[in-house]
Amino acid sequence: MDKDWMHMPNRFTSREYAEGIKQLLTMAKAHAPGSTTFRCLCKRCCNNIFLPITQVEDHLFTIGIDPSYTHWIFHGEDESWIANSSDSDENIDNESQNNVDDMDELLEDIRAGAFMEHDYFEQGTTSQPTMSERQSKNFEQLLDDVRCPLYPHCEKFSKLSFIVKLLHIKTIGGWTIKSFNMVLQLLKSAFPDIQLPNTYHEARRLEHGLGFSYVKIDACPNDCMLFWKDDADKETCSKCNESRWVSSRRKKGKIPQKVCRYFPLKPRLQRLFMSKNIAKSMRWHKEERVDDHSTLRHPADSKMWRQFDKDYRWFAKDARNVRLGLASDGFNPFNNMSKPYSIWPMILVPYNLPPWLCMKDPYLILSLLIPGPKAPGNDIDVYLQPLVNELKELWKEGIDTYDASKLENFQLHAALSWTINDFPAxxxxxxxxxxxxxxCPVCNVDTYSKWxxxxxxxxxxxxxxxxxxxxxxxxxxxxxxxxxxxxxxxxxxxGHDILHQLEQVGNTEFGKGSRKRKRTPSELNWTKRSIFFHLPYWSTLxxxxxxxxxxxxxxxxxxxxxxxxxxxxxxxxxxxxxxxxxxxxxxxxxxxQPSANGCVSVADRKIxxxxxxxxxxxxxxxxxxxxxxxxxxxxxxxxxxxxxxxxxxxxxxxxxxxxxxxxxxxxxxxxxxxxxxxxxxxxxxxxxxxxxxxxxxxxxxxxxRWMYPFERYLGKFKRYVRNKARPEGSIAQAYVHVECLSFCSLYIHDVESIHNREERNRDIDKGVDQSKHFPIFSQKVRPLGSPSSNRLDKTLFAKARWYVLNNCAEISQYIDEHYMKVKEISSENVDR
Known part of the structure; x- marks a missing residue:
């Protein structure tokens, strides 16, 4: 068989690669008829793991075939052909040999997904390079790094894979930037030929090359407006006339007084579908969820989810369309209540994922970071404009997205389901x-209260x-x-009741400097028409x-x-x-009741x-x-x-x-x-x-829908603050760095990451040899206190023995056989 297809650069679109895989698997099935598992010959498994034929096929497309496996002796290739084969087939690429990582896969997926932030978020001058130009330049440098060995004749690490692992260890271990730079200098001194960046900031070029970034949008210091889109070139606020810039004598450019940081949503939703497993999990709510109509285990079981499916059938038709929840709360980044400061992040959660994933940290998406020192209050709508604008685009036009689990492109749409926040927010x-x-917002005008x-x-x-x-x-x-x-x-x-009430609400002036008008009786308790009503579906929820x-x-x-x-x-x-x-x-x-003895004093009680x-x-x-x-x-x-x-x-x-x-x-x-x-x-x-x-x-x-997971998530943001003069910048930089490494960790396999880390509550002990022990005895326990021995009495021992016998899969067949024999004997006795 011609094996040139094994080295095709783009296996997802190559017809020759698909035909080669088909012939190979056909030969493997003929070589082992009746077998249910086969050796997986992808670059990760390297013929060491037996998998079902469908999983082998998935690995060959998503991970790629091992190019060093040129003689298919495990899959039915005739050994006589191997003896007569030319030596040229044994020439393999040294960069692919013994490679335990998939950095090339990472870059291919990035290129296939083609998700880069859009240029319309840029607010710089025309002399600056555009976002796409910078990303393209960094991306080409990453391509060079993945082809470059760590040092001459190194077959295990490329320059890029080693940098990714080093950055990952820094994040997991909590290294400081100074300690990371010291490690880099030590490695370069010990190994003069090693290909490493000089500093931590050079190593972070990885984030920009892969499209992980955020957008800075200047804001009025009184929260009146954003210097964004048509207002991007203005020097002063059009409402309060406050200057956009800090008055300074510095000659190195102007410094904005207030900066909002926006994390574009579209590329972050696209990345959810770049991993095969995560992309499959994004369809869990429709394809794998147990639906019995009377039990609520997930938001997909709720009346609201079902009603939304009925109202917008085109959206529900594709299970990959994303339902989002928006959580928001303010926090003090300094852990010092005597210094008031309030930063407001906006966090999105994708509800398509199953219950064990959707509320976990790697899948929570930071979309907006509203700066302090004061909370935005009712002016929060000013800062929500970029997010709402992007949600409208995701609802109407969607965005072309690559699905790694189905190996196809589709038009991704998204909808905001609800917000999650405390009562003041x-x-x-x-x-x-x-x-x-x-x-009470639910009782509305019928709220019963007394002063x-x-x-x-x-x-x-x-x-x-x-x-x-x-x-x-x-x-x-x-x-x-x-x-x-x-x-x-x-x-x-x-919805129409709320819209009717909002028709009575007058124009709202945003900004801390604007004079607040008194509400009229017809406005009830409404202070504004929320910006979320700009979403076409919001009033129907x-x-x-x-x-x-x-x-x-x-x-x-x-x-x-x-x-x-x-x-x-x-x-x-x-x-x-x-x-x-x-x-x-x-x-x-x-x-x-009046008392002649005056007040009685008791000891203070306090919790x-x-x-x-x-x-x-x-x-x-x-x-x-x-x-x-x-x-x-x-x-x-x-x-x-x-x-x-x-x-x-x-x-x-x-x-x-x-x-x-x-x-x-x-x-x-x-x-x-x-x-x-x-x-x-x-x-x-x-x-x-x-x-x-x-x-x-x-x-x-x-x-x-409660704040527990988001409150814990905000605790991470507090630890991100290293520069207390610029807490928002520290949080944004650290978040993008962790986000990038969490994504890259999907492609590295020999370093502990958030995706392969053993769970704290794992019940099965990996250290137990399953061939020597029954699975029922492989449970991991955490003993407390000093050990002691005790002999069970006969009754308790009989119960323990009964439990083991009834929960041990290895002897269940013997129990079934014994039960059938007893049943046969009983039937014979009845017949007699």
């Missing part, structure tokens, strides 16, 4: 103010309207507000902004714990709360330092235990039911029956709490619990 992104008498004269705040009670219409508590007066309550729950507002279960649970825990323990500053049972009860004429037994996850554990696990035996039965029962509610709501798997029960339970629980706690207890966060089961029904389990 909810107001910034949605445009509905979360303060005042209509603070507490002495507590100087609003309380949100009246939860009897969520009870069944004929419930007995609707007629109870003394236990609630001295009146019956026969109101219906507030209606669920749909059943859920646009998520209520964050993490912060709601924490605030309720703080209220309960602070009130029960009378913690100063956190308790809701204060003198002013009792005065408000007197003012409202409720629960006379709790009214303040501090509880984080969100601490409250999560306390609320669901410890609260029922902590209050047992210390509180009256009615209070203990109500708080225990509240704990059980959050425990059931936060389960990884939900059913429609459970959600219906939770919706009924939370209304009863809040009514019980109204009969126990003072009105000051019922702030807006306590009220929001009534809407959580509905949102779970619309959007799926809460672990895909």
């Amino acid at each position: 909810y107001a910034n992104l949605s445009g509905w103010s979360t303060k005042g008498n209509m603070a 507490l004269k002495h507590g100087r705040k609003h309380c949100y009670m009246g939860h009897r309207r969520f009870l069944p219409f004929m419930h007995a508590w609707r007629k109870k007066k003394a236990a609630f507000n001295r009146s019956e309550d026969h109101r219906l729950p507030p209606p669920d507002l749909v 059943l859920l646009r902004h998520n209520l964050d279960v993490m912060h709601i649970e924490k605030n309720i825990c703080d209220n309960v714990l602070g009130t029960l323990m009378d913690i100063e500053g956190k308790t809701k049972d204060t003198a002013n709360s009792r005065r408000d009860l007197m003012e409202l004429g409720l629960r006379k037994e709790l009214h303040l 501090s330092g509880m984080k969100s996850h601490d409250c999560h554990v306390f609320m669901q696990r410890l609260l029922p235990v902590a209050i047992g035996g210390f509180l009256p039965s009615d209070i203990r029962l109500a708080l225990t039911e509240l704990s059980s509610f959050f425990k059931a709501l936060c389960a990884r798997t939900l059913t429609l029956d459970i959600l219906k029960r939770l919706q009924d339970d939370i209304a009863i629980i809040l009514c019980k709490l109204e009969m126990i706690f003072p009105p000051a207890f019922f702030d807006i966060m306590v009220h929001l619990a009534i809407h959580l089961p509905r949102e779970a029904y619309l959007a799926g389990p809460v672990q895909y």
Whole structure:
């Protein structure tokens, strides 16, 4: 057979390569008829691993055939032909021999994907080279590096593969730039012929050559506008006339006062389809997900996902079209609360991926970095313009993308499903103010609130309207507000209802320097028309902004714990709360009584330092235990039911029956709490619990829509800050560097990376020889304390023996045979 096709430069489009693979696999099947696995002859497996024929074929196309394997003795080639073959066939490329990495594959995939940032994001002068020119120049240099051996006659490493591994070890090990430069100088001194860059910054040319970068967009220091697109050449803000530049006498160019950093979304979505395994996982929600219509395990099981598929069938037709969630929160990069500074990143999560991947760090996409020192507040829409503009393009036109799993190009589209944020950020992104008498965005104009004269705040009670219409508590007066309550729950507002309300909202002036106008009564609690309504599908979504279960649970825990323990500053049972009860004429037994002895002083009680996850554990696990035996039965029962509610709501798997029960339970629980706690207890966060089961029904389990994974992700950004004078620049540079290395780690195999790292909770011990032990005994354990020996009693030993025998796959066939014999004997006895 002619074997020139083995050295074809582009195997994805070469017809000769495809025909050669077909003939080779046909010969292998004929050589071993009936066999289910064959030796894989790709460059990675090198005939050392047996795989199904379909996986062998995939490897030959995605990884490439091993060019050193010219005599196919394992796949049916006649040995007599080998003896007569010419010596010229044994001349192989030294660069490909013993190569354990796929840097050439990386560059070929980059070239095939052709994802580079677009020139229209550039805001420099025409004298500067364009983005594509710089990338093209760096890319050609990378091609030279992958062909260049690390040193003369080196067959294991190319210059590029060694640099990638060295940068990867630096990131994993937390080396400083100085230590990395010292290692480079040591290697160059010890091996004069080695081909290495001189400094860390030269080594980072890799990122620009592969298209990993971001765009700097100057902004008005008062958040009025971006110097972007048509305004890119302006010197001053068109609204507040503030100068774009820092007044300085330096002659080396102008320095902008404020810079927003944007990370283009299109190339980052394209990279999700460059890896065969990840590209296949992007179709999991349609091709592999278990769909039983009554169980919610993933957002794809939710009503909102299904409704979106019905409304936009063309989008749902291709499972590769991406559904995104947008999370946002501010953080202080200095870990010093005495120095106020707030940076706001915008993080995107692709929900196409399966549950075990979509919320992991490598798949979270940073799209925007809004600079400090002040939070953008309601002006956040100014900074969201590049992202929304790109989302509109991805919805309408899409972008041509290469799918490595199917070896084809397709038009990729994307849609934003919802936002994830805490309640103050909810107001910034949605445009509905979360303060005042209509603070609840779900109840909207039907929010029930009361102003507490002495507590100087609003309380949100009246939860009897969520009870069944004929419930007995609707007629109870003394236990609630001295009146019956026969109101219906507030209606669920749909898109056209919201648009009708937004028609009453006047023009919004953005910027810290603009004068804020007073809202008219017809505007309700709307402060602006959110920029997300520029997306064609946004108004049709059943859920646009998520209520964050993490912060709601924490605030309720703080209220309960602070009130029960009378913690100063956190308790809701204060003198002013009792005065408000007197003012409202409720629960006379709790009214303040004058005392001749004056005030009683007791020792201070205080709990501090509880984080969100601490409250999560306390609320669901410890609260029922902590209050047992210390509180009256009615209070203990109500708080225990509240704990059980959050425990059931936060389960990884939900059913429609459970959600219906939770919706009924939370209304009863809040009514019980109204009969126990003072009105000051019922702030807006306590009220929001009534809407959580509905949102779970619309959007799926809460672990895909709360802030826990994003709060942890922001912790990484804090560690990225090395230059405290420029924290945003440090974060952006470090993020792009880690993003590039995470992508490159898909193509390296002998260095620990985020993709091949062993899981902390792995149950199977790799060190156990499977040929000597049954798999049931290969579980990895983590012993605690000093060892001790103990003999099992007969009953416990019999149970352990029964468990082993019933869970050992190796002897299951003997058990089945024994069962069949017993069954036959029993049948014979019955016949007799």
